[in-house]
Amino acid sequence: MSGEATGGDPDADAGPRVPDDLDAVREALVSWYEADHRSYPWRETTDPYPILVSEVMSQQTQLDRVVEAWHDFLDEWPTVEALADADRAGVVGFWTDHSLGYNNRAKYLHEAARQVVSEHDGEFPRTPDGLQDLMGVGPYTANAVASFAFDDGDAVVDTNVERVLYRAFDVPDDDSTFERVANEVMPPGESRVWNNAVMELGGVACGKSPRCDEAGCPWREWCHAYGTGDFTAPDVPTQPSFDGSRRQMRGRVVKALREYEALPLSKLGPRVRVDYGGEYGEAWLHGLVSDLADDGLVEVADGDDDEPVARLRR
DNA sequence: TTCCAGATGG
């Protein structure tokens, strides 16, 4: 029996969705990938530290914009020990300077480095489960690092991979099914090249608007979407607009505190909102700064005149 | 507007 017990859902186990000739499907993709693919510096190493850095940077940032930041980051903190010794404010500042988005991910990366040094004697865990215990490392990143560093991960599943499976093999839009099918299709013991190849496919041939013929997609003969002409992709939750959002205000707080070492809330407020006061007064700002403090990015202390003072955490 | 190699805490 090839079907694992995946729970009682009869729908999730309905019939094979992948071609019978799995070997041909695998071989076609790997050959396509090895013949020609985009070149990224982190694909030239098997050291888990720089690979983790690249993965965390890539989570919500276009790859082409990551390259320069990745070089600069490793220039500044060449080893996991160096990063573990760094100041939190310095790492968060780097994130902001390089426009890498969510500065929470800077905190996670810094924290993960400290974990590797203090809990693992400076040696990265080699399994997806072990890697997932690191801060900011979820299922995707754990499998990516295990694959690219140790060639020993499970199939990675991100929105890219989901779109490919959904189109090629008509896999239903369901997280656990995506994971199951992704692992069925992956050739055992070849996670490094395979996960690179699948994501390359999703990146250059099977993006939101597909480029099957231009990119010479190796799966056209098996692809459900290519056969039917229906290139619908799984729904991705739409993000709320950034303008006027809490996220934008958080960014302004961090930026102001990098400029001014420490600021009382009355000085900080106007730098966050031009209309500071009223509904968005000290109570509102204190809540905002408290959340940043909970995230470990900011410290709040009582000032002389009983007014809270905020500063970036070191 | 929407998208981009996700993860975390509620």
Add this chain to the structure above:
DNA sequence: CCATCTGGAA
């Protein structure tokens, strides 16, 4: 399961 987290580019 859901809200939240950032900023640049297409």
